[in-house]
Amino acid sequence: MQDTILILDFGSQYTQLIARRVRELNIYSEIHPWDKCPEITENIKGVILSGSPFSVRDEKAPNIDLSNIKGKVPLLGVCFGAQYMAHNYGGEVAASNTREYGRANIVEHDLENELMQGVPQKSQVWMSHGDSIKSLPNDFYTIASTEDVKNAAYAVKNEKTYGIQFHPEVYHSTDGSTMIYNFVVNISGCAQDWTPDAFVDSTVDDLKKKLGNDRVILGLSGGVDSSVAATILHQAIGDNLYCIFVNNGLLRKNEYEQVLESYKGMGLNVKGVDASEQFYAALKGLTDPEEKRKAIGKVFVDVFDQESKLVDQAKWLGQGTIYPDVIESVSVTGGPSQTIKSHHNVGGLPDYMKLKVVEPLKLLFKDEVRRVGKSLGISPAILGRHPFPGPGLGIRILGEVTADKVKILQEVDAIFINELKTAGLYDEVWQAGAIFLPVNTVGVMGDERTYENAVALRAVTSTDGMTADWCHLPYEVLGKISNKIINQVKGINRVTYDISSKPPATIEWE
Ligand SMILES: Nc1ncnc2c1ncn2[C@@H]1O[C@H](COP(=O)(O)OP(=O)(O)OP(=O)(O)O)[C@@H](O)[C@H]1O
Ligand SMILES: O=c1[nH]c(=O)c2[nH+]cn([C@@H]3O[C@H](COP(=O)(O)O)[C@@H](O)[C@H]3O)c2[nH]1
Ligand SMILES: NC(=O)CC[C@H](N)C(=O)O
Ligand SMILES: [Mg+2]
Incomplete structure (x- = not known):
């Protein structure tokens, strides 16, 4: 012990x-x-x-x-x-x-x-x-x-x-x-032997005992937690692990293809499911952030349900839950804390799915997950990724989500993220992304009047996402990004930068 x-x-x-x-x-x-x-x-x-x-x-x-x-x-x-x-x-x-x-x-x-x-x-x-x-x-x-x-x-x-x-x-x-x-x-005389390697060894052993020859399905997002959870499960049960990566139509530019590609070298059994149209249909006409989040969550569950039926005799659902999600803290005001946002998690599965849950990372903090990932040999490109919310660009497009707006925001976001990488700032930033604002503003391009959308850029520093500060990105970098976006992305004529901290703001706008 x-x-x-x-x-x-x-x-x-x-x-x-x-x-x-x-x-x-x-x-x-x-x-x-x-x-x-x-x-x-x-x-x-x-x-x-x-x-x-x-x-x-x-x-x-x-x-x-x-x-x-x-x-x-x-x-x-x-x-x-x-x-x-x-x-x-x-x-x-x-x-x-x-x-x-x-x-x-x-x-x-x-x-x-x-x-x-x-x-x-x-x-x-x-x-x-x-x-x-x-x-x-x-x-x-x-x-x-x-x-x-x-x-x-x-x-x-x-x-x-x-x-x-x-x-x-x-x-x-x-x-x-x-x-x-x-x-x-x-x-107390504790031995200092709780290292990432030791964690991997003991967790793989435990998982083998617990899962035996059972089949496990797992929602893979391309993010850190689910990638590390998948890899450690794969070490324990090999091809009895079935990973499902859902394209909800709200991913970053080319992310669906890139993520599927990047998992190829890892020997994982990954199935990509393109459900974009289902998500867009569910989002049609919705503008309220909570309604949008719930609609996205529901389609995720439906897609997952359909897919898991295709895996014969799957008994378990694997999840990348981490320690901050499960720590039961003493609530000082008494009573559950207020819901600020309904976080999407594939975990909220309905009872009829009858799957048992296996969560190999639920004792780790995020930086520990990254260290375990390193010890498992996962590429720095995956481990260093900024967190990205499950509902994706759906909660970064304020107001109604449409396929056209997604396309525009994907272009804006790609320019922003690439420029951060070019400037050597990506790793210093904890999370970055762009927000599509539901306003049109007047501009002038080549002597012609434009009346187009504005976007906001958000980049924050944080350790755990619970509190965050806006990043003091250099003006030259911001200037270059703004220029590129306005010149290259049709439909956008104005770029703003979000300088709010959390609290009182939050990282995502919805
Ligand atoms: N597109 C997706 N396809 C399948 N499962 C998904 C998808 N997006 C999210 N999930 C599931 O929801 C869980 C919660 O997402 P969350 O973003 O909190 O974690 P993550 O993506 O694993 O890591 P990170 O916090 O680094 O983004 C994921 O671990 C994954 O199981
Ligand atoms: O998996 C997720 N499902 C969600 O529904 C969700 N909402 C916010 N986030 C991420 O959580 C962190 C804190 O975000 P907020 O300050 O906006 O609450 C940030 O890292 C957000 O990107 C989500 N992640
Ligand atoms: N930080 C604390 O534990 C404070 C203890 C106690 N509430 C005090 O103010 O002295
Ligand atoms: Mg994620």
């Missing part, structure tokens, strides 16, 4: 970062909501309690019984987690006189303490709290202080239990990774 660090989530915005920091050390970590703590099995080498928007003094604050953990397994509380233990075992936590957000420096720390090994004097740490630990329980003792916070970190006598008031998981805590390393490697 894999050495594991269990992270109990109390609703901090940084919980996923803790998991990533641990994983960067090639140690597997899992996040669970605090009120759904799994059994502490032998492979769980250490437990980390996250921060929380709650104060331990709130009546409704999370309240977890740590008796199976504290003193039995190495335990680290971060911020709220540290306050929680101090509060519950007899110390005092109270509102600070001044709330502390941002930069602070350690002024004194116990260099002998195993959690503080290798942390230099004056190390910068990042604070984000309104409460502070005024006094510690009896067996607890201070191991680090800042100017304003005496109990910035503590340890417990004769136990592997620790608390840290600041956030070691954020980048601005310059030695935070060292403290996390000390906790997971030196104190």
Whole structure:
């Protein structure tokens, strides 16, 4: 069994970062909501309690019984987690006189303490709290202080239990990774063997056992997640994997042909299905973004249903689901979060299809998927691709989607993406694309009046698509792109650039 660090989530915005920091050390970590703590099995080498928007003094604050953990397994509380233990075992936590957000420096720390090994004097740490630990329980003792916070970190006598008031998981805590390393490697004794190669080996073994001689169908999009999922499944079950790549008529220029071509060298069994007309028919007359998304989703399901019937005895549906899609986080406002957009996923299959779901990547973050893909030998051209939404250009053509508008937008998009590549900027941009605006504007070309459509260009930087900033592309590059588009794409006489961040905007316009 894999050495594991269990992270109990109390609703901090940084919980996923803790998991990533641990994983960067090639140690597997899992996040669970605090009120759904799994059994502490032998492979769980250490437990980390996250921060929380709650104060331990709130009546409704999370309240977890740590008796199976504290003193039995190495335990680290971060911020709220540290306050929680101090509060519950007899110390005092109270509102600070001044709330502390941002930069602070350690002024004194116990260099002998195993959690503080290798942390230099004056190390910068990042604070984000309104409460502070005024006094510690009896067996607890201070191991680090800042100017304003005496109990910035503590340890417990004769136990592997620790608390840290600041956030070691954020980048601005310059030695935070060292403290996390000390906790997971030196104190918890985890082996650093969770590498992409090891992941591939163990996943292929598991898949072989789970799937035996069964047939699996999988929707392949040309994107990173489904390509990596397909390749790892193919290693496990070979030709029992049937991949279906749907042309929804909303792909990029020549993408259908190119993607099919690029999979040829990989030995995968891929069937291309051109269902463009079906999608266009379903989109006819629709202008509302949610209605468009739902219509596209429904045709996907229909096409998939038809195709899967052609694969005799398919029992499983393979999916490229990744960890951020499945982490169940503590919802602080209570209740499910609001639907901003209905994401298309072939996963929303109706019950009558009776397929079991297999999701080999559901424990990985996106950058980990890319590393696993590399270890599987997938070409950098596929692994480096920008994310592209399932509903494709359908949600980048504002208003009604028609085949003519798709053609125009494909040309615009191709010029934009090619120029980014030519300028050496493609890999610096997280995602880029063009949007067809439902407005006509007046222009003048060769002394003649034009009245044509405008497009917007969007390029963002991001790490996970949850937040994003607009890219500060050089003016010369933007100028060149704009010129090319207006000169070469008939029907477009104006180009604009989207300079909104997410939030408050989103990456896609619909
Ligand atoms: N054109 C398509 N044909 C078949 N399946 C598709 C198509 N587009 C999307 N899918 C399915 O929907 C899933 C979700 O799409 P999504 O865009 O989130 O992931 P991806 O395409 O695999 O990766 P990326 O996020 O890099 O684009 C895909 O993994 C794939 O199974
Ligand atoms: O597979 C997908 N199906 C969808 O319905 C969908 N909608 C948005 N996206 C992608 O998700 C990321 C965040 O997009 P938004 O900021 O527009 O919500 C961006 O990367 C978007 O391209 C989708 N991907
Ligand atoms: N980041 C945190 O965990 C904050 C804990 C608590 N809500 C405080 O403000 O002190
Ligand atoms: Mg995609």
